[in-house]
Amino acid sequence: MAIDLTAVEQLATDQASLKAAAGLAKAGKWSGVGASQDGALIWGECAGSGANPYRVMADLRDLGNKCTCPSRKFPCKHVLALFWLHVEALLPFPAAETPEWVTEWLGRRRSTGSVPKLAAPASDKDLHAARIAEPEPVHDAKAASRREAASARRAEDTERTILEALEALEQWVRDQLRLGLAGFVDDVTARCRRIGARLVDGKAAALAGQVDELPARLLALPTGDRVRGATVELARLVLLARAFRAAPRDPELRRAVASAESRETLLADPAAPRVAAAWEVLSEQVRTRRDGLVSQTTWLLNLTEGPRFAMLLDFFPASAGRRASVFTPGEQFVGELLFYPARSPLRAVLLQREAAVVDGPPLDWPPASAPLEAALTAPLLAEPWAAERPILLPPGRIGFDRAGAPWWQPSQGTALLPLAGEAEGLLAGTELTRAAALWSGSRLELLATQTPWGRIGHG
Amino acid sequence: MADAILDALGPVLTRWTMGGSAVPNAPAAWSDALGSDASEAELRLLALSGQLLGTMAIPEPTGEVRPLGDIPVLARPPLPDALRPRARRLLQQLREPSARRTLLDFLDARGWTLHPGDWMPRPGEDVPEVYAAWQDWAAASGSPSFASETLSAESWDSFGPAARHAAFTALRRQDPAQANALLVEKIAGEAPDHRVRLLEALAIGLSDADGPLLESLAGDRAPRVKALAAALMARLGHGQSGDENAAELAAFFLVQSKGLLRRTRAIVPQAMKTPAQRSRRSALLEALSFDAFAQALGLSSAELVGAWPWGNDALADSLFAAMAARSAGDAIVAAVAEALTTDAAIDPHALAQILPRLTPSQRRQAALRPLHAKASFAVVLTIAGGDGGIDDAIRTPAGTALLAALKAEDARQGDPASELLALGLLASRAAARQALEHLAEMGLIASDPRLDMLRLNAALEDRRPTE
Numbered sequence: 001m002a003i004d005l006t007a008v009e010q011l012a013t014d015q016a017s018l019k020a021a022a023g024l025a026k027a028g029k030w031s032g033v034g035a036s037q038d039g040a041l042i043w044g045e046c047a048g049s050g051a052n053p054y055r056v057m058a059d060l061r062d063l064g065n066k067c068t069c070p071s072r073k074f075p076c077k078h079v080l081a082l083f084w085l086h087v088e089a090l091l092p093f094p095a096a097e098t099p100e101w102v103t104e105w106l107g108r109r110r111s112t113g114s115v116p117k118l119a120a121p122a123s124d125k126d127l128h129a130a131r132i133a134e135p136e137p138v139h140d141a142k143a144a145s146r147r148e149a150a151s152a153r154r155a156e157d158t159e160r161t162i163l164e165a166l167e168a169l170e171q172w173v174r175d176q177l178r179l180g181l182a183g184f185v186d187d188v189t190a191r192c193r194r195i196g197a198r199l200v201d202g203k204a205a206a207l208a209g210q211v212d213e214l215p216a217r218l219l220a221l222p223t224g225d226r227v228r229g230a231t232v233e234l235a236r237l238v239l240l241a242r243a244f245r246a247a248p249r250d251p252e253l254r255r256a257v258a259s260a261e262s263r264e265t266l267l268a269d270p271a272a273p274r275v276a277a278a279w280e281v282l283s284e285q286v287r288t289r290r291d292g293l294v295s296q297t298t299w300l301l302n303l304t305e306g307p308r309f310a311m312l313l314d315f316f317p318a319s320a321g322r323r324a325s326v327f328t329p330g331e332q333f334v335g336e337l338l339f340y341p342a343r344s345p346l347r348a349v350l351l352q353r354e355a356a357v358v359d360g361p362p363l364d365w366p367p368a369s370a371p372l373e374a375a376l377t378a379p380l381l382a383e384p385w386a387a388e389r390p391i392l393l394p395p396g397r398i399g400f401d402r403a404g405a406p407w408w409q410p411s412q413g414t415a416l417l418p419l420a421g422e423a424e425g426l427l428a429g430t431e432l433t434r435a436a437a438l439w440s441g442s443r444l445e446l447l448a449t450q451t452p453w454g455r456i457g458h459g
Numbered sequence: 460m461a462d463a464i465l466d467a468l469g470p471v472l473t474r475w476t477m478g479g480s481a482v483p484n485a486p487a488a489w490s491d492a493l494g495s496d497a498s499e500a501e502l503r504l505l506a507l508s509g510q511l512l513g514t515m516a517i518p519e520p521t522g523e524v525r526p527l528g529d530i531p532v533l534a535r536p537p538l539p540d541a542l543r544p545r546a547r548r549l550l551q552q553l554r555e556p557s558a559r560r561t562l563l564d565f566l567d568a569r570g571w572t573l574h575p576g577d578w579m580p581r582p583g584e585d586v587p588e589v590y591a592a593w594q595d596w597a598a599a600s601g602s603p604s605f606a607s608e609t610l611s612a613e614s615w616d617s618f619g620p621a622a623r624h625a626a627f628t629a630l631r632r633q634d635p636a637q638a639n640a641l642l643v644e645k646i647a648g649e650a651p652d653h654r655v656r657l658l659e660a661l662a663i664g665l666s667d668a669d670g671p672l673l674e675s676l677a678g679d680r681a682p683r684v685k686a687l688a689a690a691l692m693a694r695l696g697h698g699q700s701g702d703e704n705a706a707e708l709a710a711f712f713l714v715q716s717k718g719l720l721r722r723t724r725a726i727v728p729q730a731m732k733t734p735a736q737r738s739r740r741s742a743l744l745e746a747l748s749f750d751a752f753a754q755a756l757g758l759s760s761a762e763l764v765g766a767w768p769w770g771n772d773a774l775a776d777s778l779f780a781a782m783a784a785r786s787a788g789d790a791i792v793a794a795v796a797e798a799l800t801t802d803a804a805i806d807p808h809a810l811a812q813i814l815p816r817l818t819p820s821q822r823r824q825a826a827l828r829p830l831h832a833k834a835s836f837a838v839v840l841t842i843a844g845g846d847g848g849i850d851d852a853i854r855t856p857a858g859t860a861l862l863a864a865l866k867a868e869d870a871r872q873g874d875p876a877s878e879l880l881a882l883g884l885l886a887s888r889a890a891a892r893q894a895l896e897h898l899a900e901m902g903l904i905a906s907d908p909r910l911d912m913l914r915l916n917a918a919l920e921d922r923r924p925t926e
Binding site: 036040098100107180227228233239377380384398401415416417418426428431441 | 472475476477478479480481498501502505506507508509510512513514515516517518519520521522523524525526527528529530537540544548574575576579596899904905906907908909
């Protein structure tokens with residue numbers, strides 16, 4: 001299955017792709033590189049700008065390929081770089097059992113029966129010219145200080161704009177109380193859209209996103225619970241606005257109101273904790289948001305030392321189509337995460353993932369955070385603007401009340417937690433020795449559970 | 460303290476629901492925190508109430524919360540974890556119930572079950588008996604069943620319907636007389652659906668000893684029970700004979716002699732003049748017993764199988780096979796199966812009528828004949844089901860054709876995926892390994908998802924004792 005550089009060049013849609021690929025064809029950008037036993041398939045994970053690495057796979061027999069990045073170029077720079085690594089033997093591709101995600105892709109290719117055609121050869125493409133790195137911009141001390149001053153001014157402007165938007169938000173909340181929450185619940189979508197637009201104008205994009213999702217969260221509650229729900233949701237907005245006003249430079253609050261730091265900023269931030277540990281992929285949630293973005297949230301459980309949970313969050317445009325999963329729920333891996341600095345760090349990006357997954361039998365889940373009552377309330381009290389927090393529950397099982405609604409019930413103790421969604425099949429018919437879930441203060445959303453029958457995933 | 464404040468929040472929420480300021484109703488404990496500025500106090504009250512309601516006030520269930528019982532552990536173990544992803548992928552492909560059934564039968568034949576996290580049967584779904592305990596668990600919404608090991612008149616009611624049926628079938632296999640005695644006592648108390656299913660189990664080891672029970676059911680309230688009892692009587696050779704209907708049906712056919720010595724008999728159907736005639740003939744084939752038909756033609760039942768003009772009229776063949784399956788003895792059914800599978804062109808509809816009456820080994824025998832002729836694996840699968848015991852499966856005409864189709868895959872000679880799946884369900888473990896070796900030589904890569912069934916087969920140990 002030997003391919004050569006010419007084939008890779010011909011595959012590229014333009015010179016820019018090749019150039020970008022050249023930058024990625026470095027050992028440091030890649031992890032989990034491997035090839036099938038028969039040498040027909042190659043794959044690897046390439047760090048991109050998102051929290052999740054991109055999964056790149058290719059079939060050397062017909063150069064068919066796939067990448068999980070949102071690029072509309074086909075093939076994208078990651079695929080080209082993978083080919084490149086292989087052709088030039090820049091990295092060893094150890095023979096390994098084909099991962100599930102590669103097999104899945106192979107199955108979809110077969111079913112549609114499409115054999116990717118080679119791109120028409122374009123002229124004037126010189127791979128080696130493309131590999132010559134761009135010259136580094138020359139440093140100029142004066143220009144640098146000018147840039148710094150300008151960026152400080154911009155930051156101040158932004159802060160002022162945000163504070164004005166928060167003023168408008170508080171006034172809007174007062175109006176809702178004055179006009180009555182019954183009317184608010186009835187007209188929640190339109191009212192939230194108006195203030196959401198104002199917040200976007202006011203550069204409070206993250207907060208606008210929260211307000212956008214508020215109607216969906218509220219309408220998911222039983223009718224009788226919606227006024228209480230509206231009180232909680234509006235209070236959360238006020239708490240966040242007040243927290244931001246008290247400390248506008250706090251990175252955690254800035255993230256919750258405006259936007260998250262870029263990966264580059266985060267990498268350069270000495271306050272961002274790096275945690276190398278063994279992780280289990282609990283679940284992956286893909287949601288289409290009202291603003292047309294799709295959010296992809298991967299929940300990880302730390303099986304060793306350090307923060308108990310990690311959340312990898314990425315956004316991409318819905319128009320980019322369905323994206324393949326980046327992780328397989330249930331898989332365990334050793335890797336290093338970089339957490340966004342926070343009082344209790346949760347959101348993170350994946351820095352490095354070791355080629356070999358955890359050796360030997362799967363690691364056991366750690367014991368539940370005790371005591372239950374404190375574990376449920378402490379995170380929400382410490383971070384009152386958070387809509388939900390992950391939690392590890394002690395042994396329990398699912399029961400049903402007279403109305404048929406499912407509840408999680410601990411084996412010891414009396415706390416009953418209402419479950420979001422349905423519970424059927426194995427989940428309802430066995431002991432849950434451990435459960436990882438999201439707790440919103442009023443609903444429990446299971447992510448994954450351990451049972452005598454083994455692990456069960458949800459969602 | 461928190462409870463007292465929660466109680467005090469009632470009037471606050473009422474006020475906000477309607478609209479207006481709730482500060483005058485605020486809990487006294489918070490008055491200092493709220494301050495004196497009216498519009499600021501409103502927001503502070505909202506922040507405090509919201510946080511209290513959002514973190515400290517967990518909703519209460521309606522009435523008592525009851526857990527369901529544990530899902531029963533089945534008599535055969537679930538698939539090992541390493542093989543479950545592959546089984547899940549196969550389940551995705553086999554969504555249609557009869558196709559899924561072949562996979563379930565395959566696993567059953569090897570002595571394994573699916574993992575309840577991957578699949579659970581619905582109550583009433585047609586699945587191998589090993590899953591009966593799960594069906595009853597689901598039907599009873601998880602109330603634990605305290606079924607004892609053996610079925611008896613005393614333990615009858617402690618079984619769920621599916622488990623009871625499975626236990627009854629097992630008892631009938633072990634001890635037909637005791638099963639008969641149990642049914643005499645219990646059948647009257649069962650609903651018509653269950654009466655039919657229990658009566659169907661009586662077909663196993665049917666003998667003259669079952670005559671009195673069947674006669675007593677000839678007057679059953681439910682027409683289906685009545686018809687089934689009559690058909691079982693007919694299998695014992697006690698069908699109604701010499702009646703007008705049989706004569707009418709016989710009149711649609713001519714019996715001729717042929718061969719050198721004019722000793723072989725052949726049936727020639729009369730030409731049908733009108734659609735009405737045709738449908739009358741069909742109705743009679745559906746209603747009469749096999750023996751009665753043979754008698755009216757002046758033939759023995761065995762002679763009738765040999766004399767039937769197979770392959771002339773697909774509908775008549777199918778009705779004839781159904782007639783045998785319904786009312787003929789085991790030997791006649793086996794003869795019909797043989798007649799239907801020796802022919803080069805197999806009529807799957809006619810064959811499908813007879814298959815439920817065959818034992819697993821008879822089914823395999825019936826499948827091997829066409830397999831060594833030139834039937835495809837998919838056709839053989841419809842005969843043998845998820846047998847998983849056929850050796851040297853790749854060294855057959857179907858295997859050769861499959862390898863050729865894979866070689867010429869670009870030429871698009873149909874999709875080999877279904878043939879690969881069927882092969883995986885039919886082959887023995889050794890045959891699956893052998894097939895995988897051949898396919899690897901052809902250039903198929905091991906991770907090709909079309910090989911999932913073969914790879915599951917090759918990896919799955921046979922837990923059943925060899926017969």
